[in-house]
Amino acid sequence: MSVIGLDLGTSGVRAVAFSAGGDVRGAASAVLTLRRDGTGRVELEAEEIITVAEDVVRRASQQAAESGDPVGAVGFSVLGEAVVPIDGSGAPSAPVAVSMDTRGTAAAAAVGALLGDGRFTEITGQPLHGMFSLFKIMAGDGVWANAAGYRCIGDLLAERWSGVAAIDLGQAARTGMLDVDSGEWSAEILAAAAASAPWVRAERLPAPVASGSVIGVVREEAAGALGVAPGTPLVAGTHDQAAAFLGAGGEPGVRSVIALGSSDCLTVGSRVRPHGLGATGFASYRVDEELWVTLAGTAAGGWALEWLAGLLDREVADVFGALADLPPALLVLPYLAGSGTLDNDPSARGTIHGLTLDTTVPELARAVVEAAGFEFHKIIAALSAHGVEVSALHVTGVGAENADALAARAAAAGASLTPVGRDASCRGAAMLALRGIDGDPAALRLEPGDAATAGAADADDDWYAGQRAAYVALYEATRSLNPHLTSRPQPHQKENMT
Known part of the structure; x- marks a missing residue:
């Protein structure tokens, strides 16, 4: 049985299927179109991400199946901070605001003024900065204010494929709303945000879960698009930098x-x-x-x-x-x-x-x-x-x-x-997927190859x-x-x- 590490990046999406021994059984990738409007808004189209992600998972899954090693679980490596509003059916209702989008700068200053110096970082573990998802949500127009919920990219896809709204702790931290010590959404942060953006509420967010835990399983209606069997576990991955840390040893x-x-x-x-x-x-x-x-x-x-x-x-x-x-x-x-x-x-x-x-x-x-x-x-x-x-x-x-x-x-x-080579984020996501189905992920870690260490x-x-x-x-x-x-x-x- 193989596992897929799905790396959801700002510039592109890549899926790699690994055997339990760390060998590549299938791989596919595609680029994404990043849009800048010259006013500080930097966005991706959510429907493009969905289409591309399903395509690369399907292609990697088919290659793995043809090699005699069908996919037994999928894990995620996710670009930080990118967020999108969703409607009542779970469909995206606006473009995805990515990390470098600056629309949240004023909202970050407003929350900082309410909480006092250092309190935001004490709770969230993150510096006070407009890059985080919370501040993009606060700065949103009517579509954002009237949204049924807000999702980062990994949990958007996981919910689409399993019906379960859950986000890993690493990515939840990068929203700027998580109390990193408790692993729960911070009531203090949300109250500070709601002072100027009352649409920011905990019930509009997915549930935080530990990386390596099973979110849910692939539903019948999503299995064909992904090229995997219905019931295949979807495992909470992590923010792409943490995934790269795991995958690179x-x-x-x-x-x-x-x-x-x-x-x-x-x-x-x-x-x-x-x-x-x-x-x-x-x-x-x-x-x-x-x-x-x-x-x-x-x-x-x-x-x-x-x-x-x-x-x-x-x-x-x-x-x-x-x-x-x-x-x-x-x-x-x-x-x-x-x-x-x-x-x-x-x-x-x-x-x-x-x-x-x-x-x-x-x-x-x-x-x-x-x-x-x-x-x-x-x-x-x-x-x-x-x-x-x-x-x-x-x-x-x-x-x-x-x-x-x-x-x-x-x-x-x-x-x-x-x-140590590339695809560390995919490997890290796959390691968490393997852990989620009680496998040993050690063999998936990248090790130094023939290339020499570079020094001053x-x-x-x-x-x-x-x-x-x-x-x-x-x-x-x-x-x-x-x-x-x-x-x-x-x-x-x-x-x-x-």
Whole structure:
């Protein structure tokens, strides 16, 4: 019997069927269309996600069945914070608002003003930020206010396929409404939200459950669309970063994990909730009774690479497959979607400093890659200062397969990075699916292959030490300009003024 790990991402959806021994029995993927309207709204179409998810699960399931290893359970890895309103039949009634959508910024400030500094983080384990689902719901128009309920993407699909409304603890934490200590929706948070958005109520939310627990089983009417037998268990997965942590071999006190994706993220595991992180921007949540994870990362990792390649009208692999041999005299702040952890500043903007008429594309490409390393250096130092020690680093994601780029990131970060391949999120989701049907998930973990660990080169230590300090100084020197840049009149405002 095989199990499917379904990875629901911002850029695409992937389903992989794994045998109990960790071998791939089937795989399928598809891209999603991310829509930006230029006013801060960033959305996905819910019906597209549903169609694509059912298609990739069906294709992976058929391949597994043809190999003689039919699917016995499905688990989920879910993009964080994305949320959609649903009507009385459970159908989506508006586009999905994803993490980088900024409509919730004012709502976050309103809740923070009511609760007081630090209280939101104390309850939820998350920094106070407009990215979270709660604030998008609060900022919604009439369709959102009149919705029968609100769902993140994993629970939207699980309910569609099983009829049961349940959300894993990790994804529930990323809504900004969960009391992470109790594992229940926070009455205090919901009351603060309801002061300005009375439609935010607990009965409109799915039930929080531990990762690895069976949500329900595939109903007869959904079985054909998924290519699995009716009664196949659907198992609560987790937020995609926690899934990548599991799939890449993360273990508290032993290995931490960097996932290189649309957003790059460092995940550290612990047996209990870390404390004293309230003013840091770090996020912590419980996966199950034995694992807590603490997250930190950039708002635009892979997106920054795609942005540069798009400007040059070239493929990402082409641009970043030919990096400069030497560290360039350039600094890039990769804040193309606001800053990441530590600052969590949605008004932050990207900066390229040091350009000359002699600057080359390989130098610029390397500087963009190094920026992620400088960011991780900041994050690792801050975690250590707050008593969260980062263990040996496994790196997963497509970016981990580019040895030169990984070496540049490692040098900039001043840390050794061991690549373990891709599909860690799918593997983590499949591990939870296997656990849900009483299987042993250990064989599904990724292990380092033939690729060498990347580490900082001794000859460049002094240079990179100076660059790390300059990276921090550049943000401090430019951040006062951001409010001016973000206040630019929108096109419709110009029309009104004329």
